[in-house]
Amino acid sequence: MLKSISISLIALAAAPAVAQTTDSTPADDIVVTASGIAQPRDEVGQAITVIDAGAIERRQSVDIVDLLATTPGVRFNRTGSTGSVAGVSLRGAETTQTLVLIDGVKVNDPSGIGDGYDFGHLLTGNISRIEVLRGSNSVVHGSQAIGGVVSLMTAPPAAGFAASASADYGYSDTLSARADVSGTAGRVSGEIGGAYFRTDGISSAAVGTERDGYKNFAGNARLKVAFSDALSLDLRGYYINADLDYDSFFGAPADSPDVAKLDQYVGYAGLNLGLLDGRFTSRAAVTWLQNDRDYYFVRGTAPDYGYSGTNLRFEYQGVVAPSARAKLIFGYEHERPDYDFFGFGSTDSQRANVDSVYALGIVQPLTGLSLTGGIRHDDHSQFGGATTLGANANYSPNDGATNIRLSYGEGFKAPSLYQLYDAFSGNAALRPERSKSYDVGVDQSLADGRATISLTAFLRNTTDQINFDNATFTYGNIDRTRAKGVEATLALRPVDALNVTASYSYIDARDRSGRPLFDGKRLPRRAEHAVSLSADYDWSFGLSTGATVTLVGDSFDNAANSVRLDGYALAGVRASLPIGQNLELYGRVDNLFDADYATAAGFGTYGRAAYGGVRVSF
DSSP, X not given: OOOOOOOOOOOOOOOXXXXXXXXXXXXXXXXXXXXXXXXEGGGOOSEXXXXXXXXXXXXXXXXXXXXXXXXXXXXXXXXXXXXSOEEEEETTOOGGGEEEEETTEEOOOTTSTTSOOOGXXXXXXXXXXXEEEESOOHHHHOTTTTSEEEEEEOOOOOSSEEEEEEEEEETTTEEEEEEEEEEEETTEEEEEEEEEEEEOOOOSBTTOOSOOXXXXXXXXXXXXXXXXXXXXXXXXXXXXXXXXXXXXXXXXXXXXXXXXXXXXXXEEEEEEEEETTTTEEEEEEEEEEEEEEEEESSTTSOOSEEEEEEEEEEEEEEEEEEETTEEEEEEEEEEEEEEEEEETTEEEEEEOOEEEEEEEEEEEEETTEEEEEXXXXXXXXXXXXXXXXXXXXXXXXXXXXXXXXXXEEEEEEOOOHHHHHOTTTOOTTOOOEEEEXXXXXXXXXXXXXXXXXXXXXXXXXXXXXXXXXXXXXXXEEEEEEEEEEEEEEEEEOSSTTEEEEEEEEEEEEEEOSOOTTTTTOBOTTOOSEEEEEEEEEEOTTSOEEEEEEEEEOOEESSTTSOSEEOOEEEEEEEEEEEEXXXXXXXXXXXXXXXXXXXXSTTBOOOOSEEEEEEEEEO
């Protein structure tokens, strides 16, 4: 049933080459997550959704998960106020089986119980592009890409000089502000930006009365130096500092004075070399992730417990293009995830080493046909090796008006350091989780591109899934799951001023472990049905107005399917009005009809809330 959703120095970083576009190649037609290099979308047989800078600005959303929720195949849950723990599931996979990249750097937390990524602290302030790849893809991305990949990118430097800023204010004393400056001078280009968010929030516990406030500062920077036409240096960095009041989740959620603080550092430094007139390119890079989480039972005291996860990676990628119709991508990666814990009278520190090699071939044997296939092997210092395969095809018989897609992907997820080595529940004999994913889809463009319809059917089987074994009180490879479903999207532009997008996804994700209490039950917090509809209209006098409606079906909060989460419908409206060439006023109302709903049992969600602000750009 459906019912009425200390500022510190920024670490240097850079990402693998982000797609460069020309006037004849729109950014939306280029994707990088499928193979790790920039590709036209009609060469890719996998299901990918792009949320570009224009869409992010129009929607005015603060949380990344609110944007992702309108994407087919995505389900999310959040435990209360803005900043609270939020997980994203792709096609019914576990939230820990979603691989997350920021500017090409893996940011899944090595100190998390399952190496998952907490989307709660990831706001839209300095994100300009999101790619969502659905389906297993460990050949390119390694561990954790069982459900798929969410890749987030900051804005590239402007060709000349550009600056922009925005600020808005609204419900619950919420202030959001951002600014960035970028430019290019000769062979040097760079960008620096910052975003600040503050709110009194809501009670994270649904039964609570005390508001849980939140503060978030995010900074990003990049620098590119082209020493010659063939050789360049990329440096990029991303930093998040967050401070959250939250309600205790030990037992039923209830008001409490608990506090969580986060410092997240993301860094990349890489050299890019092109030889033989671009037919052979190389990228060598070092990346760094550090995720420090401290928890306090009472603000103002010393932290009661905390976690620190770090991941140092070395990456080499080579691309050989002997002709315009063939590419070979190959690479080597070494990473060393570290896990540290303190609290409750004890400390723990663990680490692992992972070495990986992969190769991926992309060929176009016939006009309109693109074939991709690859293999990867990962060697883990604890459990040994994991080999994965993948292949996909895209065929267009009519110059891109119709695209028929086929995809097969294998995925694996290494056990987390916590699951392997925790003193009380760890199991050093754990094997990696494995998956096999199948897709078939078609994209059809109509009316000279004013309408596009996409349909995809998928199936994924996951084995050796890790869960807590109540018989041994340790983690074990005890789960098998299956997810199948259909995704559909529609994009319409009947007139130049009107844009309409709609998506629907059906996901049947079930336990197949054979355990009597759970076998055949739906996986928790994964609704079968979800629909999203967005429309934006640009009026002749400059005003832009828009609305988004999202409907999510019933789900269950637990594996035994005994706690139901009712479906819900959310509506939001927005508007913006330019004042001259450099100034714009904007505003939105979220949850317009004040729907009462939950994405996790016992945790609160926002009611009707209004916000307004101003943007400037130069």
